[in-house]
Amino acid sequence: MTSSKSTALAARIERWPIAGSFTISRGAKTEAVTVVAQVARDGHIGHGECVPYPRYGETPDATLAALLSMQDPLGRGLDRQALQAAMPAGAARNALDCALLDLEAKISGRRAWDLLGRPAPRACTTAYTISLGSPEAMATATAKAAHRPLLKIKLGGDGDGKRIAAVRKSAPESELIVDANEAWTSKNLERNLAKCAEAGVTLVEQPLPAGQDEALARIRRPLAVCADESVHDRVSLEGLRERYDAVNIKLDKTGGLTEALAMADAAHALGFEIMIGCMVATSLAMAPAMLLTGQARFVDLDGPLLLARDRDDGLRYDGSLVYPPEPALWG
Known part of the structure; x- marks a missing residue:
């Protein structure tokens, strides 16, 4: 059973149709394939989304696997600061980093920018x-x-x-x-x-x-x-x-x-x-x-x-x- 201080992790691949198609010099696509990380603790859930990019050798399946491999470290108390050294820069770490910050905000009842000491964003x-x-x-x-x-x-x-x-x-x-x-x-x-x-x-x-x-x-x-x-x-x-x-x-x-x-x-x-x-x-x-x-x-x-x-x-x-x-x- 997960203790009140440990963080549970889930992740999934999502597919979002593009309106028409999106074309750059490397080719065209008709859907956006994203990977979503979900972290839960003390009744709160944080979310983060990333886009694996083939240009950097990333795939949705490999990104999903990289995220799920972090379940045990998270259960042992890995936090957002320790995450920076625990995973290489890239899509998977992005989803988890943002999910953990979202979780911090929800648990504290404060906005993410206040937690980080940054100005509130404007339109x-x-x-x-x-x-x-x-x-x-x-x-x-x-x-x-x-x-x-x-x-x-x-x-x-x-x-x-x-x-x-x-x-x-x-x-x-x-x-x-x-x-x-x-x-x-x-x-x-x-x-x-x-x-x-x-x-x-x-x-x-x-x-x-x-x-x-x-x-x-x-x-x-x-x-x-x-x-x-x-x-x-x-x-x-x-x-x-x-x-x-x-x-x-x-x-x-x-x-x-x-x-x-x-x-x-x-x-x-x-x-x-x-x-x-x-x-x-x-x-x-x-x-x-x-x-x-x-x-x-x-x-x-x-x-x-x-x-x-x-x-x-x-x-x-x-x-x-x-x-x-x-x-x-x-x-």
Whole structure:
């Protein structure tokens, strides 16, 4: 029998249909596959959600197994601070880290940000993603979203100059940020950056493959460049200072909110601008990331807007404004 001080763990894989499809340079998908961790103690239950990412060798089944392997340590009293060394950074630790923080908040009757000594998050503007496609298809999708103040445009390499020009024509007033998802090369890097600058793009995310991005230090960058796949946690920050102007912090990369908050502080100290990003997932995955939005120049937490439906008690979205979570959802 579980004692009143031990923590019981459950986890499950969930599948959430995407509204249409979501396409980036690495391919398209029609559903978001998430893994949810649930921790219970003293009659309270905490929840956390993650998205295993094949780009980093993660699968839903392996993530589920990694979570369930933590039952015994949790039963012996493993807490959120000890978790940071007990599991490697990644999706599984993210789900458990956020679930434990949610549990702490529910047991204490306080909000998560108060427990962490952080400012309460406020409503903020999130980017809205336009999937990769032909210039014509992207122009059509952009026209439907042109009322949104911030658009994130997925690009894919050759032909990106035509794509971003078509997008800009369809959304003349929106601020544009671009995500190439490692699809550019050293040969087309400067040309594509120039085309983005011509279109008034504010920032380009991860143009070159991680580990092959040294060209960014050798050129004059006409606009800000943000690291995504090249940056995961605090350890990876120092080596990026000559190549990038900003970093994209995602909880699935950092292994949870605990490391993400520390990483945001470290990134600011090193002079990086910050983007808070997400995978396509439900509001349960977005909610902890709201605690980082006050430090971010760009917020990209539109995952639930790309789904056919969100979970109950999801975040409130009013156009492109996203509001902090209610306790019934998380924290």
